[in-house]
Every structure is written in structure tokens, then in C-alpha cells.
Amino acid sequence: MGYRRKVRIRKIISQSTVDGPGNRFAIFLQGCNIRCLYCHNPETQAMEDAEAQEMTTEELIEAIRPCVPFLRGVTVSGGECMLQAEQLTELFRAVKALAAEMHHPLTCLLDSNGTIAFSRYPELMQACDGVMLDVKAWDETVYEQLTGAKTNSTVRENVRWLLEHDLLEEVRIVCLPGRVDVETILQNIAEIFDSIGKTSPIRLLRFRPHGVIGELENAPMPTDEQMAQLSELAARYGLQTTIR
Numbered sequence: 001m002g003y004r005r006k007v008r009i010r011k012i013i014s015q016s017t018v019d020g021p022g023n024r025f026a027i028f029l030q031g032c033n034i035r036c037l038y039c040h041n042p043e044t045q046a047m048e049d050a051e052a053q054e055m056t057t058e059e060l061i062e063a064i065r066p067c068v069p070f071l072r073g074v075t076v077s078g079g080e081c082m083l084q085a086e087q088l089t090e091l092f093r094a095v096k097a098l099a100a101e102m103h104h105p106l107t108c109l110l111d112s113n114g115t116i117a118f119s120r121y122p123e124l125m126q127a128c129d130g131v132m133l134d135v136k137a138w139d140e141t142v143y144e145q146l147t148g149a150k151t152n153s154t155v156r157e158n159v160r161w162l163l164e165h166d167l168l169e170e171v172r173i174v175c176l177p178g179r180v181d182v183e184t185i186l187q188n189i190a191e192i193f194d195s196i197g198k199t200s201p202i203r204l205l206r207f208r209p210h211g212v213i214g215e216l217e218n219a220p221m222p223t224d225e226q227m228a229q230l231s232e233l234a235a236r237y238g239l240q241t242t243i244r
Ligand code: SF4
Pocket: 032, 033, 034, 035, 036, 038, 039, 040, 041, 042, 044, 045, 078, 079, 080, 113
């Protein structure tokens, strides 16, 4: 096949039901460019780590092959997957070729923090079926407090660009009352959806302290009632949500 590009991987879950629609082969890459206080995979943040491994596209395809009959697709997550965008173009093309060879459709999704402009990678976006986009905050001060990054302007531009190009699979918002400006996020996303005349599902993710280290490791999870209130709030902005 000659697929020689290498991807730096932290772990693989060969059949995941929580990384996009249906059963998916989920690949978690090593390396992230921001530092979220609520990160539950902090071991994926460093660009290099003794427990990370490099795999060629060909090796990944051979790992995916036996799972194909049970899969709806492949999801690449992180860390931040777009730090390895060029390698992923080859991977997604190879997944599509595998799907054609095995007469079994497979979708290719990215799970991204949105800090890198998707518009810079047209070939990847052509091979990709959609992006699950984390919107961590809308207000820049809140964003900096949560992630350590100075600006979220690219994240906000990505919401618009992905929606315009029918590539916004879903918006993901981690809900942590008192820390995340969920209403501001919902309000601004609703405005973007209205201005473009398209929509996308919103997933409200309950903050969970599992795996979190640092100042939020003992923060309480939002209650069912708080999550239901956020869902009702989203509905008032005309947004469809699911809670997880
Ligand atoms: S973007 Fe994801 S992997 Fe990176 S620090 Fe935030 S939660 Fe962790």
C-alpha cells in the first residue's frame, strides 16, 4: 500500500461507543497545545512521552481491518489531533480505501479543541466526514483561565467554517457551573447557526473529576437538575442538546 506516514499515538480503543455515532475505532494521539484545568487525559498533553508510540498509516489500517465489520467509522482524538493534521490526511484516505475494499462504509471523524484552523487543511477536510468540536468557553478571559491559552478566536471561527462546510458533527461543551460560561457559549452558537441558516447537535458533557489533576480534582460534578436546566436554556436558544 505504501502508506508510510507516522502518527504519534497514546492509545487505541478498537470499539468505542462514546467517540461519535455508532461503534468506532478511536485513536487517541499524543500531544496537546493547551492545558485544560478539567483535562481527564493529562497524560496525552506532552508532545513526547515514553508511553506514546509511533504507528504508520499502514500499521493502523491493519489494526482497523479486523474490526471493520463491527464499525461505523474511525475517530481521531487527542491530545489535539490537528497537531498531526498532515499525517491524518493519509490515514483518512487509507480508511476510505479500506472501506471501499471491504464494501463496508466507514466515516472518519475528528475530535478537536478547535485551536487550529480547519480551513488550512483542505485535503484533510475533504477526506473527513465531520468534526466534534470542543467549545470550552466563549469569553476570552474564561477561556484563558480554563485552558491557559490567550485567545479562542480560531475556535470561534472554526464553528462558523465547519458549519458552512457541513462538517460540524457536533459541538461539545463541558459543563462546570461557576467556571464555564455555558449560557454565553449557547447564545453565541445560536447566533452563528441563525446567521448561516444551518444547525448542528450540541452535546452537554457533565464535568467529571475522574483523571483530573490540580485545582479541579475535587470539584463537584453538576447535578442532574443543573444539567437539565442547561438543556432547557439551550432549547430557549433553539438548540438541540444531548446530555452525557
Ligand atoms: S484539549 Fe483535551 S487533551 Fe488538551 S488539555 Fe484540553 S481536555 Fe486535555
